[in-house]
Amino acid sequence: TNAPRVAGRHFLQIPGPSPVPERILSAIARQTIDHRGPDFGKLGLRVLDGMRSIFKTRGAVVIYPASGTGAWEAALANTLSPGDKVLMVETGHFATLWKTMAGKLGVEATFIPSDWRAGADPAAIEAALREDKEHAFKAVCVVHNETSTGSTSRIDEVRKAIDAAGHPALLMVDTISSLASVDYRHDEWGVDVTVAGSQKGLMLPPGLSFNAVSEKALAASKASRLPKSFWGWEEMIAAGKSGYFPYTPATNLLYGLDEAIQMLHEEGLDAVFARHLRHGEATRRAVAAWGLENLCTNPKHFSPVLTAVVMPEGHDADRLRSVILDAFDMSLGTGLSKVAKKVFRIGHLGDINDLTLVGTLGGVEMGLGLAGVPHKAGGVAAAMAYLAEGKREGGAKA
Numbered sequence: 001t002n003a004p005r006v007a008g009r010h011f012l013q014i015p016g017p018s019p020v021p022e023r024i025l026s027a028i029a030r031q032t033i034d035h036r037g038p039d040f041g042k043l044g045l046r047v048l049d050g051m052r053s054i055f056k057t058r059g060a061v062v063i064y065p066a067s068g069t070g071a072w073e074a075a076l077a078n079t080l081s082p083g084d085k086v087l088m089v090e091t092g093h094f095a096t097l098w099k100t101m102a103g104k105l106g107v108e109a110t111f112i113p114s115d116w117r118a119g120a121d122p123a124a125i126e127a128a129l130r131e132d133k134e135h136a137f138k139a140v141c142v143v144h145n146e147t148s149t150g151s152t153s154r155i156d157e158v159r160k161a162i163d164a165a166g167h168p169a170l171l172m173v174d175t176i177s178s179l180a181s182v183d184y185r186h187d188e189w190g191v192d193v194t195v196a197g198s199q200k201g202l203m204l205p206p207g208l209s210f211n212a213v214s215e216k217a218l219a220a221s222k223a224s225r226l227p228k229s230f231w232g233w234e235e236m237i238a239a240g241k242s243g244y245f246p247y248t249p250a251t252n253l254l255y256g257l258d259e260a261i262q263m264l265h266e267e268g269l270d271a272v273f274a275r276h277l278r279h280g281e282a283t284r285r286a287v288a289a290w291g292l293e294n295l296c297t298n299p300k301h302f303s304p305v306l307t308a309v310v311m312p313e314g315h316d317a318d319r320l321r322s323v324i325l326d327a328f329d330m331s332l333g334t335g336l337s338k339v340a341k342k343v344f345r346i347g348h349l350g351d352i353n354d355l356t357l358v359g360t361l362g363g364v365e366m367g368l369g370l371a372g373v374p375h376k377a378g379g380v381a382a383a384m385a386y387l388a389e390g391k392r393e394g395g396a397k398a
């Protein structure tokens with residue numbers, strides 16, 4: 001209670017929630033309005049349409065006042081029936097949680113195992129589907145950006161693998177930590193259900209989550225027999241046609257969402273993706289210069305959103321994180337389940353720029369020294385050299 005004031009901005013460099021820009025905070029601070037009134041309908045239509053532009057879909061979008069976990073449940077509950085089989089890929093902690101949820105809902109999930117050091121292997125998906133001659137798998141579920149490991153799967157390649165196997169399974173993709181940070185195309189990649197959340201690339205506080213729904217998924221929902229009420233798409237989509245919700249929506253978060261969508265288009269989605277790619281590369285150069293290891297070992301899957309750094313043997317990642325929090329008021333992501341204490345995660349997503357990243361990496365480099373973690377100097381310098389070079393080549397573009 002009597003802790004001294006800490007000056008300056010707290011560095012929230014976990015891989016979500018990401019820092020919320022002032023413009024969004026101000027938008028959220030406006031007075032709440034009647035959610036059955038005419039102004040709300042206009043807001044509702046605008047954000048639903050705006051989210052279509054972010055998902056890159058012409059299909060239906062549903063917005064839940066819930067964390068991402070809720071939208072995970074909605075994806076499964078709306079499309080599947082008790083005893084259905086689904087194919088999932090063990091990219092890491094979040095894929096594991098989604099699989100556990102499927103089990104609790106009465107769905108039988110088969111895991112393609114992995115060492116948590118890469119994204120989904122399309123060839124393994126294709127092989128599993130080719131073996132499934134009776135088409136028992138009703139869905140293939142993939143986490144686009146595995147937030148626990150820093151591996152990003154190639155959804156376009158997963159789509160090709162499903163098509164190559166000639167398998168009719170739905171494709172469901174968790175983009176909770178990738179949407180609005182990493183290139184994503186719901187329609188073009190033939191995704192049936194995309195799951196997303198507010199607190200990462202969309203730069204909002206936690207509390208909203210989303211389903212983007214294909215025609216095929218809508219058709220599956222008519223036959224689906226898993227119980228659902230709150231999560232049911234039908235009433236949501238019907239009310240959404242005029243911009244309303246079947247219940248009281250999170251009005252103020254929707255003000256924020258409206259602002260976020262506008263900000264993303266002002267910067268341009270392609271520029272947003274390029275900025276994240278650049279910050280991912282700069283971070284990896286710093287990690288390499290420190291002589292430390294990236295948890296993700298497949299360069300095709302390096303995440304533009306976060307980097308999970310492997311600690312040298314015998315050093316505790318959580319101790320390093322606590323030294324950095326105390327000394328520099330910066331939060332880094334903890335290692336989750338299998339990789340607890342073995343990795344720390346540097347978030348480089350959302351509303352950040354080159355200097356935010358240089359500050360972040362500066363905090364890590366100083367922290368490594370303070371915590372006595374064996375490393376080489378020069379990580380920040382390597383990142384700065386790369387970032388400055390990009391400005392030289394790209395002018396004001398990046």
Ligand code: PLP
Nearest residue numbers: 067068069094145147176177197
């Ligand atoms: N999936 C991924 C990839 C995530 O990163 C997270 C949260 O970090 C979740 C699912 C769960 O979302 P939430 O914590 O918003 O319920």
